[in-house]
Amino acid sequence: MDPQIDDKALESALEESLGELTSVPKAVSTEDFASVVDGALEAVGGKLLFSMCVANNGTDEHVAAASVGEGESRQFLLLSLPTQGGSLKVETASKSDNPVAGIAAAYAGLMDALKVAA
Template sequence: MDTQLDDKAPEDLELENSLAESLADLAPDTRTVSEDEFVEVVGGALEAVGGTLLFKMCVQNDGEDQHVAAACVGDGGNRQFLLLTLPAVGGALKVETASRSTNPVAGIAAAYAGLMDVFQTAA
C-alpha cells in the first residue's frame, strides 16, 4: 500500500487526478522530449483545469535530466501549487501538489508566486 497517497488531502488527490486524466492524450511517447514539447503538454494540462504556469526549467534529478514546471490553480487563499515533471528522455508526466512533492523545486513554487504577486501590486 502506498502510504504517500493515503496522506494526501482529498482536494490534492482530486486536483492531481483531474490533471492526470487531461494528460492521458497529451503525454509524448517515450523518446527525447524538447522543452517546447514539454511546454505544450503542460500548457494543455493546465488549460484543462484553469491553471497558470509559473515557471519551467530543466534540472538534473537522481542523475537524469528532467523537465520541471511549477503551476498554480485557483487564486487568493484557494490557490494550490502544482509540480509537473517529465524525464527529458520521455515517459509519463508526473503531476503532484507542491505541498506533497519531494522534488526540491517544489519549495520554490509558492515563493515565486508570492514574488510575482508583489511585482504585480507594485506595477
C-alpha cells in the same frame, strides 16, 4: 473548477489532461513540454508559473510549477517528465520531494508582489 477540490482529484484531472505525455517513449523538447502543460493547465483553470530542465537524482527532467485557484484556495502543483521520455508525474508542491517544489510558492508570491508594484 471547485476551489475546494482535493489534491488527489486535482492531480488526477491534470494527469488525464496530459495523457499525450503520460508515457512518451521518445525524448521531449522543453518547448513541447511547456506547451502541453500550459494547455492542460488551461483546461483545469491553472496557470503555468515556470518550466525548467533540471537534474534530479541523476536523471534530467522537465519540471513545471503551476498554480490553480486564487487567494486562500490557491494550490501549487509540480509536473515532471524525464527528458528522454517516460512517465509524467503530477503532484501538489506541498507533498513533493522534488527540490523545485519549494520554489513554486515563492515564485508565485514574487509575481504577486511585482503585479502590485507595477
